[in-house]
Structures are given as C-alpha cells and as structure tokens.
Amino acid sequence: MKKNIPLTIENITDADEKECRISSAKQVESVLRQIAESGTNAALYYNPKREFIMTTILDLDEDGMWVEKGLTATENHRIAESQKLTLVSSNHQVKVQFVVDSASSVTYDGRPAFFMPMPTSIYRLQRRDYLRLSLSTAEHLRCHINIARSPEENPAVDATPLETSVVEVELPASDISGGGIGLICLEGEFDFVPGETYSNCQIELPDVGTIHVSITIKNLISLSRNRSGKVLQRVGCEFMDIDGQTSGKLQRFITDKQRQMAANGLML
Numbered sequence: 001m002k003k004n005i006p007l008t009i010e011n012i013t014d015a016d017e018k019e020c021r022i023s024s025a026k027q028v029e030s031v032l033r034q035i036a037e038s039g040t041n042a043a044l045y046y047n048p049k050r051e052f053i054m055t056t057i058l059d060l061d062e063d064g065m066w067v068e069k070g071l072t073a074t075e076n077h078r079i080a081e082s083q084k085l086t087l088v089s090s091n092h093q094v095k096v097q098f099v100v101d102s103a104s105s106v107t108y109d110g111r112p113a114f115f116m117p118m119p120t121s122i123y124r125l126q127r128r129d130y131l132r133l134s135l136s137t138a139e140h141l142r143c144h145i146n147i148a149r150s151p152e153e154n155p156a157v158d159a160t161p162l163e164t165s166v167v168e169v170e171l172p173a174s175d176i177s178g179g180g181i182g183l184i185c186l187e188g189e190f191d192f193v194p195g196e197t198y199s200n201c202q203i204e205l206p207d208v209g210t211i212h213v214s215i216t217i218k219n220l221i222s223l224s225r226n227r228s229g230k231v232l233q234r235v236g237c238e239f240m241d242i243d244g245q246t247s248g249k250l251q252r253f254i255t256d257k258q259r260q261m262a263a264n265g266l267m268l
Contacts, residue, residue: 042089
C-alpha cells in the first residue's frame with residue numbers, strides 16, 4: 001500500500017546533510033525527471049511566510065525545469081519576485097526537497113509556466129523506521145547483485161556493440177536494518193542511480209543463512225579514501241516487499257549481533 005507523503009518543508013539536519021543530500025548533477029536530473037514523468041504533485045513554497053501553490057514539474061533539461069503556474073496572478077507575481085523557493089515532492093514514496101533562487105515567467109507547450117534553474121543538490125528525506133546496525137569489515141557481510149554492463153564496461157565479454165551482459169558483483173555491507181542495507185564500493189565503479197531497483201539480490205547472513213531480496217538505490221554518499229587513494233562510496237539501499245520469512249531472518253541476524261555487541265560492552 002502506498003503511503004501519503006506530506007508535502008511540508010522539512011528542517012534539514014546535520015544527519016540529512018550527510019545521508020540524504022544528492023549533489024551529483026546526473027543523479028539530481030535523474031530523480032527530478034522521474035518525478036516529472038510520473039506527474040507527481042509538488043508544493044512550491046515562496047516568501048518568508050511559506051505560502052505555497054500546488055504544481056507539477058512539466059519538463060526539464062540540464063539547465064532547469066518548467067513547472068506549472070498557480071491559479072492566481074497575485075501568487076504567480078509573488079513567486080516571480082521571490083529570491084528563495086522551496087519545492088517539495090516525492091519519488092518512490094520518499095520525500096524530495098530542494099531550494100532554488102528564482103523562477104521566471106515563461107511559456108511551455110503553449111501555456112504559462114515558470115522556469116526554475118536546476119538545483120545544485122536535492123534531499124531524499126526518508127525517515128527511518130528501523131534501527132540500523134553498523135558493521136565492521138570483519139563481519140564479512142556481502143550482497144550479490146546482478147548488474148547489466150555494456151561491452152565497453154566489460155571488455156572481457158565477447159559481444160556486439162548493441163549487446164549488454166549481466167555480471168554478478170559482490171559488495172561488502174557497512175550497515176543493515178530490517179528495511180535496507182548500506183553497501184560499499186569505489187566511487188564511479190558502478191553506475192548506480194537513485195530510484196533504480198535490482199531484483200534477486202543475495203545477502204549472506206552469517207549463522208543465519210542467505211536471503212533473496214530486491215533492493216532500490218536510495219542515495220550515494222562519498223566516504224573516506226582507501227589506502228590506494230581512491231574514494232569509497234556508501235550506496236544506501238531499501239529492501240522492497242520482503243516476505244515474512246526473510247524479515248524473520250533479518251531480525252534474527254540483527255538481534256544476535258546486538259547481543260554479541262552488548263556482551264562485549266560495545267555501543268549499538
């Protein structure tokens with residue numbers, strides 16, 4: 001069942017800056033294009049009183065986006081005069097929020113619209129319903145994902161220029177909860193995009209067993225550099241429609257790990 005996402009402005013915390021902020025131009029455009037193509041409602045806030053209109057993103061390109069105007073000339077004039085505008089919408093049941101500094105009155109497809117510059121960053125604000133268990137490299141928790149790669153990305157595969165191949169990759173986990181998992185890879189190693197879903201992923205839970213899940217990419221966060229000087233990246237993923245047996249295995253693994261940490265006097 002889909003939940004209603006309240007299109008109210010969220011106060012951005014330090015944790016949101018670290019975990020929810022997307023600053024890659026490619027990722028920003030991808031999320032906003034998904035919102036536009038789905039026709040998802042959005043609230044456009046203007047002026048210090050946070051008045052707003054309901055609108056939709058009509059289209060976008062690399063420079064900006066076109067959004068519907070409001071119903072009255074007064075509110076449209078105030079929006080055009082505003083120097084700070086906040087747009088709140090949703091993507092895959094997660095609130096999306098960003099700020100721009102202007103909106104110009106234009107015409108799009110023969111009707112009045114606003115043109116807003118492309119934001120330099122956006123926030124995908126998913127409030128956690130689960131306790132996240134942090135893991136060390138010694139935990140050896142791995143997730144196997146089937147990823148489609150072109151011949152240029154996978155030159156060892158004998159394929160024509162129009163063909164792609166599917167390869168299985170194994171990524172270590174930095175954390176896990178009943179609702180998702182954080183995976184670690186080198187920045188740019190894989191073309192992960194928020195909103196993409198990968199089916200039939202396998203996660204080996206030590207002392208519990210292997211679970212099969214579908215995951216949706218939620219965010220990409222740059223971490224520290226490794227010994228080779230390359231930047232590590234955390235790939236935040238959400239489990240999709242897991243069944244009771246899988247949920248039970250996850251809970252058992254997390255509970256057992258919490259007990260081990262408590263017995264060793266470690267903070268959870």
